[in-house]
């Protein structure tokens with residue numbers, strides 16, 4: 001028998017599949033992959049990967065070999081795993097016969113791969129202006145890559161979620177590199193990059209955020225479906241008198257006698273302190289405001305009607321990514337990836 005967890009995270013695998021299909025259609029003739037790094041942005045890579053395989057996705061991206069290891073048994077046939085951070089010195093022994101492709105980011109990584117697996121395919125990242133990971137365009141055409149079996153040449157856009165000249169500058173630099181580096185495929189676009197249009201698609205796209213219900217740009221609004229819900233149980237319902245304060249540092253003072261419900265959810269569950277006096281729970285379409293400071297494990301909401309939740313009732317937390325991002329000042333990426341480990345994990349398909 002398992003002890004009860006008063007907090008649950010439900011993901012809708014068919015919504016993730018629908019989002020992938022939309023991104024695949026938007027990618028035109030390019031294949032559409034999936035970034036499943038950071039445990040599929042916090043939603044559970046071991047559930048998300050099989051669903052995406054079923055939808056038709058064949059190219060999966062994680063950061064490290066440690067993230068790749070548990071996913072490998074799920075990925076067979078013509079699908080592949082790519083390691084975005086490439087192959088470090090400590091990875092060398094493990095990587096030599098681990099069937100994934102590293103994305104080689106530096107001259108050191110290129111030399112290392114030539115030493116440990118000269119005949120196996122790899123990917124290469126070229127930096128086109130973000131100054132994060134990748135070879136410089138000069139390094140990429142210097143002869144350094146001669147002899148490698150390059151499956152995909154990648155670059156990554158720094159500001160695809162904005163309409164800024166940097167997008168076109170990066171596109172121009174990538175096109176020039178792609179003309180000179182021999183690879184089977186070329187790939188530039190993340191979720192926002194897909195929305196920038198066919199010039200950015202090349203042969204393969206690498207969405208993450210939009211798969212998980214994030215809205216990378218206006219173009220995705222109304223098409224990308226939300227994929228997860230967070231529900232917390234009420235630990236206690238109590239009465240508060242006019243003039244009483246609620247929670248740490250007394251940041252909320254009751255304007256009149258009222259009732260509150262204390263939810264089993266806090267910043268350790270990814271419900272940021274920025275939702276203090278700012279976030280909402282939702283019950284039967286009504287929004288119930290958070291009162292006072294969000295604590296590590298508890299959050300207080302105002303419950304003034306008889307129909308509002310009582311002890312042991314489950315309450316949905318309003319975490320619409322776009323709205324919650326504006327409310328909290330946190331990015332949609334942070335809202336997803338900080339969800340934490342204390343949830344009972346459920347799927348819409350297999351409710352708990």
Ligand SMILES: *Cc1c(COP(=O)(O)O)cnc(C)c1O
Pocket residue numbers: 035037084156189190191192206207208209210
């Ligand atoms: C994380 C990542 C992606 C996915 O980006 P989203 O903005 O989440 O779509 C694509 N490519 C690279 C190199 C990444 O690191």
